[in-house]
Amino acid sequence: MLISVYKNEKAEHLKQCFDSVAQQTLQPTEIVLVEDGPLTPQINEAIEQEQQRFNNIIRVKLERNSGLGTALREGLKVCHYDIVARMDADDICQPQRFELQMQHLEAHPDVDVISSWIAEFYDSLDNIIAIRDLPEEHADIYEFGKIRNPINHPAVMFRRQAVIDAGSYQPFPLFEDYYLWARMLNGGNRFHNIQQPLLLFRRSSQMMHRRGGWRYAKNEILFQRALHEMGYITAWRMTKNIILRYGIRLVPNSVRSWIYSRFLRRQF
Numbered sequence: 001m002l003i004s005v006y007k008n009e010k011a012e013h014l015k016q017c018f019d020s021v022a023q024q025t026l027q028p029t030e031i032v033l034v035e036d037g038p039l040t041p042q043i044n045e046a047i048e049q050e051q052q053r054f055n056n057i058i059r060v061k062l063e064r065n066s067g068l069g070t071a072l073r074e075g076l077k078v079c080h081y082d083i084v085a086r087m088d089a090d091d092i093c094q095p096q097r098f099e100l101q102m103q104h105l106e107a108h109p110d111v112d113v114i115s116s117w118i119a120e121f122y123d124s125l126d127n128i129i130a131i132r133d134l135p136e137e138h139a140d141i142y143e144f145g146k147i148r149n150p151i152n153h154p155a156v157m158f159r160r161q162a163v164i165d166a167g168s169y170q171p172f173p174l175f176e177d178y179y180l181w182a183r184m185l186n187g188g189n190r191f192h193n194i195q196q197p198l199l200l201f202r203r204s205s206q207m208m209h210r211r212g213g214w215r216y217a218k219n220e221i222l223f224q225r226a227l228h229e230m231g232y233i234t235a236w237r238m239t240k241n242i243i244l245r246y247g248i249r250l251v252p253n254s255v256r257s258w259i260y261s262r263f264l265r266r267q268f
Contacts, residue, residue, distance in 0.1 A: 001030065001087070003033050003075075004036050004089065005035060005036065005043065005089040007037060007038060007065070009038075011045065014043065014050075014204065015050070015089070015094060016092055017091060022053065023095050024093060024095060024099070025096050025099045028056070031058065032075045032076075033057055033060065035072075036071040037064050040182040047059070059268060060074055068169075068177075069176030071167040072169050073170070073174070076163065083260075085156075086156045086157070092125070092199065092202075093198065094200070101157040101194065103112050104194065109205075111191065112189040112190055112191070113184065113191045114156070115191075115192075116196060116197065116198035116199065117131055117196055118198075118200070119131055119197040119200050119201065119206075120200075120203045130173050133151065136153070141185070141192075142166065145182060145185050145232075147243065150193075151191065153200070155198055162184065166187055167183060167228075172214055172223065172226070179223065182226075185232065186232040217245075220242065
């Protein structure tokens with residue numbers, strides 16, 4: 001299991017995350033926790049408490065905040081097992097998540113990456129507002145990836161060597177995971193999405209803020225160019241994606257949140 005944490009996380013959210021891990025019907029053999037730069041005393045205390053509950057936590061400490069791509073790349077180097085489950089430090093797994101994903105990987109050795117739908121909530125677990133549903137079969141995932149991210153990253157489980165062979169996580173601000181999936185899809189790796197929410201994803205106004213602005217719009221263009229240069233999408237698809245997405249990045253947060261909820265998510 002691979003998690004990255006940084007100073008802006010909340011200690012209580014990290015505890016909820018580990019509570020959900022403790023309730024898994026299939027327990028992780030090891031937990032690699034990457035500390036992406038110096039942490040607050042509260043987060044350090046929370047991690048120390050979790051080390052008393054889990055004796056298989058491996059802490060990887062980065063001297064400075066380097067971003068998710070670099071943090072996960074360094075963490076993956078420390079993982080000892082072929083199958084690696086990912087989640088974010090403020091999300092919550094459903095109890096059977098690891099078991100169901102592992103069962104599928106064992107039954108389908110040709111599948112390298114497996115994820116699932118996720119349920120998005122505000123503030124309270126009782127306040128689920130939307131489901132991010134994705135295609136199930138590889139061929140549909142491959143085509144969907146040309147338009148939108150085809151994998152819910154916080155709910156992903158993958159074969160470690162397949163990710164390393166594809167170049168592992170690379171720094172690509174705001175698109176680290178999507179860039180990895182695109183390279184793997186383009187390189188022939190096979191994907192699958194379980195058709196039920198196996199993770200509860202914490203949505204916040206800060207999340208919508210991060211997905212907007214000139215910086216995100218600029219990186220969106222660079223990312224679409226990268227997809228075209230690797231041969232995953234055509235020039236026409238690249239142009240269409242940029243036109244459709246550029247405006248969304250520049251509208252107010254409230255409008256962007258409405259667009260996500262109304263058109264990019266399944267209503268709950």
